[in-house]
Amino acid sequence: MGLLSTLFPSESDKRATEIRTGAVAPSRAERQKCWEARDGYFACLDAHGIVDALKEDAEAARACAAESAEFEKDCAAQWVTYFKKWRVQDIQKKARLKELEAQGANRMDVQTDFTQRR
Amino acid sequence: MPPPAATARTAFKTLPRAAHATRQCTRFLSTARTARSQRPTAASPAKLQSQPYQPLVQRRFKYNTVEEAKSRYRSGPFSWKAGLLFVLTGAGLVWYFENEKTRMQRKRIAESTKGVGRPKVGGPFELMDQNGNKVTEQDLKGRYSLVYFGFTHCPDICPEELDKMARMFDLVEEQRPGAVTPVFVTCDPARDGPKELKEYLVEFHPKFVGLTGTYEQIKAMCKAYRVYFSTPTEVEPGQDYLVDHSIYFYLMDPEGDFVEALGRQHSPDQAAKVILDHMKDWKGALKTS
Numbered sequence: 377m378g379l380l381s382t383l384f385p386s387e388s389d390k391r392a393t394e395i396r397t398g399a400v401a402p403s404r405a406e407r408q409k410c411w412e413a414r415d416g417y418f419a420c421l422d423a424h425g426i427v428d429a430l431k432e433d434a435e436a437a438r439a440c441a442a443e444s445a446e447f448e449k450d451c452a453a454q455w456v457t458y459f460k461k462w463r464v465q466d467i468q469k470k471a472r473l474k475e476l477e478a479q480g481a482n483r484m485d486v487q488t489d490f491t492q493r494r
Numbered sequence: 495m496p497p498p499a500a501t502a503r504t505a506f507k508t509l510p511r512a513a514h515a516t517r518q519c520t521r522f523l524s525t526a527r528t529a530r531s532q533r534p535t536a537a538s539p540a541k542l543q544s545q546p547y548q549p550l551v552q553r554r555f556k557y558n559t560v561e562e563a564k565s566r567y568r569s570g571p572f573s574w575k576a577g578l579l580f581v582l583t584g585a586g587l588v589w590y591f592e593n594e595k596t597r598m599q600r601k602r603i604a605e606s607t608k609g610v611g612r613p614k615v616g617g618p619f620e621l622m623d624q625n626g627n628k629v630t631e632q633d634l635k636g637r638y639s640l641v642y643f644g645f646t647h648c649p650d651i652c653p654e655e656l657d658k659m660a661r662m663f664d665l666v667e668e669q670r671p672g673a674v675t676p677v678f679v680t681c682d683p684a685r686d687g688p689k690e691l692k693e694y695l696v697e698f699h700p701k702f703v704g705l706t707g708t709y710e711q712i713k714a715m716c717k718a719y720r721v722y723f724s725t726p727t728e729v730e731p732g733q734d735y736l737v738d739h740s741i742y743f744y745l746m747d748p749e750g751d752f753v754e755a756l757g758r759q760h761s762p763d764q765a766a767k768v769i770l771d772h773m774k775d776w777k778g779a780l781k782t783s
Binding site: 397398399401403404407411452453454455458459462 | 646647649650653685686690693694697733734735736
């Protein structure tokens with residue numbers, strides 16, 4: 377990315393910028409790309425034991441710099457924040473469920489993850 | 495030797511006495527038998543009296559052969575025919591009652607959600623579809639409709655749920671073509687115009703109807719469907735934001751009354767089954783294709 381591409385951005389770069397700023401809604405393929413980047417980033421956070429990437433941002437930036445860059449490139453800025461918050465909540469929810477199950481609570485059929493049902 | 499007349503007289507005198515004695519005997523037997531049989535079978539004494547001399551032992555030999563008697567003794571009143579009849583009747587009853595129970599449950603759901611007078615969920619609206627045509631609640635009547643609220647900038651749940659809705663819709667279409675209209679209503683009218691909706695929805699299903707309108711129209715629609723949504727209040731023009739909203743599919747009947755809410759817990763197959771079952775229960779007119 378030199379001066380030339382900054383001055384005359386290509387069509388795809390323009391589209392990517394629009395998605396990042398939220399000017400346009402991403403298409404199916406763009407959403408898929410974002411989710412993949414998100415999963416890669418979260419896998420990295422998991423590997424480094426980081427739960428809240430917003431609070432531990434310095435640590436997260438150091439440990440998962442490449443994944444974070446990818447994540448922020450492919451997803452809208454609002455989505456990045458949203459997914460980071462969602463991750464914290466999801467981890468807390470899973471921990472709480474585990475705790476409840478250990479106490480002998482009954483499991484109800486609700487879905488909290490991103491995997492699709494068929 | 496008494497004269498013949500006297501002999502005849504004595505004979506005549508003893509006759510009723512003998513008859514009397516017989517009657518006494520009969521009564522003895524009959525009362526004894528009646529008393530014994532009263533509790534289990536309550537057989538009519540009249541019937542027993544009509545056969546006063548039936549010997550008690552006779553009952554023992556009502557089989558033609560010893561084998562028959564033995565077999566009867568071993569199995570009692572049960573035979574494979576009786577057993578089969580019992581099992582079939584039992585299975586039939588169980589099936590019938592289970593069927594009826596689930597039907598009644600569905601009916602109860604449909605009835606309980608049906609508002610008395612004014613509908614509790616749903617109602618009149620006036621919005622615009624992705625092709626710029628005006629759509630009101632009248633356009634949805636005559637078919638079931640599956641209504642979902644969301645927005646095109648939705649990060650995860652809406653796209654997944656819309657994919658699910660597409661599968662659900664296809665499954666229903668296979669069995670009842672044209673009996674349900676899939677509707678997507680945006681909660682973000684500021685950014686989701688007809689053009690945006692068209693681009694967004696065509697990736698999920700070409701038959702999806704996308705509805706948008708002014709903020710006031712959408713607010714009224716969401717209120718009618720008891721949908722919670724919150725757009726951030728202080729948004730600069732061009733600034734990105736997310737909208738918080740309820741994530742249920744609302745199944746509406748052909749008269750525009752709310753039937754049931756389908757949620758994240760339903761798989762597309764389960765949801766399609768719920769819809770098809772409600773369609774089976776529907777007695778009124780239902781458009782197809």
